[in-house]
Amino acid sequence: MDISPPPLAAAQAVPSLRLAHVWWSIGFVLVATVLVLSLIPDPPQLKEDPSNWSGHLSAYGVLMAWFARLVPPARRPLAALLLIAMGVGVEFLQGMTGYRSFDPTDMLANSCGVMLGWLASPPRLPSGLVAVERLLLRRPA
Incomplete structure (x- = not known):
């Protein structure tokens, strides 16, 4: 009996998601929420x-962890770079608002959040989306 683990590529593959359009939509709503909260005059x-480091770490960590469940492992560096670029861009936009300030340490916090989100992604932690789909799409008895 073979008890060896599955090949690494198989373990890291993104599962086929029947509700992928829903998961992507939720991801873009999360991005929009972060953008709005980053640019309104007096965010919570x-x-x-x-210093709001916990807000930056959690916001960008959640975004990275979410999108890492939707993209293949080979695309995760691109997802991370896009989220880091978003964090940098938001800081420049904040500096232009007149009511928010440009803060390079926020860029660092955002980037650290992206890295934490990557660490909390499959295969280190399970995706869970397949299980949620099973619950949502099961047929009543």
Whole structure:
């Protein structure tokens, strides 16, 4: 009996998702939410974290973890670069608003969030989307 693990490529492949359009739509809503919260005059903030590093880490971490479940492993570096570019672009836009400030340390926090999201992605942590699809698409008895 062969008990060897599956080949690495098979373990890292993106599963076939029947609701991929829904998952991608949710991802773009998440991106839009981050953009809006990044550009409104007075966004919600934790009193315990005046620099808002936790907000940056969690926002960009969630985005990366989400999209890493939707793209093949070979495309994850591109997804990470796009999210990092978004974080850099947002900082420049904030500097142009007059009511928000440009902060290079926020760029670093955003980038660290992307890396944390990548670490929380398959195969290290399961995707879960296939299981959710099974629940949503099961036929009533």
